[in-house]
Amino acid sequence: MILVIDVGNTNITYGIFKGEKLVTSFRMVSKMTHTSDEYGIKLLEFLHVNEIKKEEIEGVMIASVVPQLMHALVNAILKYIGKKPYIVGPGIKTGIKIAIDNPREAGPDLIVDAVAGYELYGGPVLVIDYGTATTYIIVNEKGEFFTGVVAPGIRISAKALWEDTAKLPEIEIKKPSSILAKETISSMQAGLIYGQIGQTKYIVNEMKRESGFANMKVVATGGLGRLIAEETEEIDIYDPTLTLKGLQILYEKNRRSKPQLNDFEDSDRPE
Template identity: 70%
Template sequence: MVLVVDIGNTNFTFGAFEGKEQKATFRMMSQNACTSDEYGIQLIAMLSANGINKEDIEGIIVASVVPQVMHAFISALIKYIGIRPYIVGPGIKTGIKITTENPKEIGPDLIVDAVAGFELYGGPVMVIDFGTATTYEIINEKGEFFTGVISPGIRISAKALWQDTAKLPEIEIRKPASILAKETISSMQAGLMYGQIGQTKYIISRMKEESGLSDMKVVATGGLGRVLVDDIPEIDVYNPALTLEGLRILYEKNRKVKPTESDYEDNAN
């Protein structure tokens, strides 16, 4: 069994795979840093709750956009599971070529999504991830990741509304039945959700036009994607497990070379 870990700005998302079959997925918050022992105890408890014995785990791969949690978390994996993980970063085999102006600036989350999009759906493909930030990336038919767009996600926009305005309340992020809102809360919800829908439709259209790849497949992922995709016919596929699938694919590409302590030092800082 392979354990894959996606550390985002809001959550740790874990996936357990037997071959290509996902056996379990679970999450814990990433906003509060913990000690290695706290991470280890939480992880063992969640594995047990999902019917997974740590002895069944043969390998681990981690992608993180939160550097400050990495030392403690990696130490927890080594101490409590006894496995040194692969870390998505410089030196890892991906099967795609990053041709942006500064490839080192491309985050691990974007790399993982690009690998999953290209391996599962071929190229050219656009991958959209509705996470803390909403990201758009294009991988062409040669497997070249050559462009990307990053915009504020719905949660970031929502926080800006209620934190930076004196009278607007904190609200549940959901799509109202109509854009024709009649009170404050549904007005905010309409602006957030339909604003994201409109932005997404425009960015897809503009990226297709400027890249000349008008027939590329558009694949979306991310938790909030499920409440948006029905209103965005430009999205061909919604795959909520895309990032975890990408991590599994990267593990398979790299499993013949065991990770070392120097790999951790290169990629975890």
């Protein structure tokens, strides 16, 4: 079995794979204040609940967009699982070419999504990830990740509404019964959801037009992706575990090489 970890700005998602099958997964909130012991104990509890012994974990792959969490998280893996994790970044074998102007600017989350989209669905493919930010990337038929769009995610937009306006309340993010809202909460819900649907339709169609890949497959993932995918014909497939699958694929591509942890393996540094 292998452990994969997707560290996002909002949540950390853990997954356990046996071969290519995702056995189980869980999430916890991304917090800068967690120590390596807190991460390690939570991870052991997760394994215990799912009747998995830590000795069954053969390897670990991590992708993170929150560098500040990595020291504690990596040390938790070293101390409690006894494995050196692979970390998505320079030196990792991906099987795709990062063909943007500055490849080092490509975030680990985008690389994982690009690998998963291309390996599982072929190219050209457009992958949309509805996370803290909403990202759109294209991988062509040659396996080249050559373009991407980053937009505010639904939660960021919602948070801006209730934090930066004096009278708008914090609301549940869901589709209202009608876009013709008659009170504040449903008005905000309509703006957030239908605004994201409209954004998706326009960006997908423009990316198809300018790339020339009019018939490329569009794959969506991310926590709120299902809500948007159900409302637009532009999305062909909703795959909620696409990123975890991408991490599993990357582990298989790198498992015979030695993990390079650099600064993350100094367990004596203060947390």
